[in-house]
Amino acid sequence: KKETNKEKRENEEEKEGFLREIREETAKQIDALKIQHLLELEKDTFDVKLLEEKENLMKDLKKASTNAKNKANEKIAQLNKQIVLERGEMFAEQQKEGKHLEEEFRLKEDRMNQSLIQIEEREQAWEDDRADVLREVQRLKSEATRMVTILA
Secondary structure, rough: HHHHHHHHHHHHHHHHHHHHHHHHHHHHHHHHHHHHHHHHHHHHHHHHHHHHHHHHHHHHHHHHHHHHHHHHHHHHHHHHHHHHHHHHHHHHHHHEEEEEHHHHHHHHHHHHHHHHHHHHHHHHHHHHHHHHEEEEHHHHHHHHHHHHHHHH
16 A cells, blocks of 8 residues: 555655646746737737828828829919910900001001192192193294294
């Protein structure tokens, strides 16, 4: 029985050693699982934060894009208004210049017409003078012929 008790004790010590090993191994596995669980939680938290940041960045990007489009549209509208104003001013300037040139043309045309009238009047006066001179020459010629006839 002593051996049996000794064997029992050894068996129990062996069992306790085996149980201690199992407990230690189980504790190590539990610690590893806890660490893995914490890492998974942190990873999930990081993924959630990453997704939130990505969403925020996308929203900010969309806002910035919308703002840029709005500013570009405002600038385009402003430039279109400016173009319309400048076209109006150019058209008014062209109209003014056209009227000025038309008036200048009319004045020059009037001066030319007056010059033509004066030339015609001078030509008429010259023709009248010429006719008077010819009549006078013919009168003098006929008077000279009559004198020659009287003298002959």
